[in-house]
Amino acid sequence: MAMKISTPHGEKNESKGRMAMKRYWLVKSEPGAFSIMDLAAAPDQRTSWDGVRNYQARNFMRDDMRIGDEVLFYHSRTSPGVVGVARVVREAYPDHTAFDENDPHYDPGSDPATPRWYMVDIRLVRMFDHAVSLKTLRGIPELQAMTLLKKGNRLSVMPVREEEFSLIVDLATQTGQPT
DNA sequence: GCCAACGTTGGC
DNA sequence: GCCAACGTTGGC
Numbered sequence: 001m002a003m004k005i006s007t008p009h010g011e012k013n014e015s016k017g018r019m020a021m022k023r024y025w026l027v028k029s030e031p032g033a034f035s036i037m038d039l040a041a042a043p044d045q046r047t048s049w050d051g052v053r054n055y056q057a058r059n060f061m062r063d064d065m066r067i068g069d070e071v072l073f074y075h076s077r078t079s080p081g082v083v084g085v086a087r088v089v090r091e092a093y094p095d096h097t098a099f100d101e102n103d104p105h106y107d108p109g110s111d112p113a114t115p116r117w118y119m120v121d122i123r124l125v126r127m128f129d130h131a132v133s134l135k136t137l138r139g140i141p142e143l144q145a146m147t148l149l150k151k152g153n154r155l156s157v158m159p160v161r162e163e164e165f166s167l168i169v170d171l172a173t174q175t176g177q178p179t
Numbered sequence: 180g181c182c183a184a185c186g187t188t189g190g191c
Numbered sequence: 192g193c194c195a196a197c198g199t200t201g202g203c
Contacts, residue, residue, distance in 0.1 A: 056186095077200080151183095152185060153184090154201075
């Protein structure tokens with residue numbers, strides 16, 4: 001009997017011996033809570049992306065994020081914009097901060113036997129010399145389909161198209177960037 | 180600091 | 192299952 005392989009998106013990215021397709025993401029953080037400077041200063045320039053308490057964001061991390069995927073690091077609220085790139089270095093595992101009643105993200109509904117919340121680990125790849133501001137992103141026609149730019153969007157972990165990722169990295173590399 | 184938009188909760 | 196109330200996010 002032949003083994004059937006299916007994934008949430010119907011892609012054969014786990015067939016044996018086949019290279020998995022690399023994906024691109026964007027994660028948000030309020031710099032007051034955890035900034036890209038904090039990531040740069042962390043041991044091994046690495047952190048667990050804990051505290052996500054939104055099911056859609058959790059599903060992206062738990063079901064779709066793979067080691068090697070690249071991640072745009074976005075600062076929200078304070079001078080909002082993309083400030084650098086990170087990489088997924090560990091795939092989803094239970095977010096233990098949900099079990100800690102002293103943690104601000106404690107969730108009494110999540111118990112260790114059946115964890116409700118998951119996190120991945122990311123490592124800094126590069127910090128941009130010049131942030132690509134939200135205002136700049138809004139001015140670029142090719143980026144208008146991004147979830148990030150949708151009105152009222154509050155997702156803190158979201159997929160990004162490869163072309164969007166590349167374009168934003170290119171913008172960060174250009175000089176004379178309006179801020 | 181304001182407030183619109185959103186996700187979650189809970190009464191019914 | 193509906194939906195009003197509530198707490199949170201995040202741009203401005």
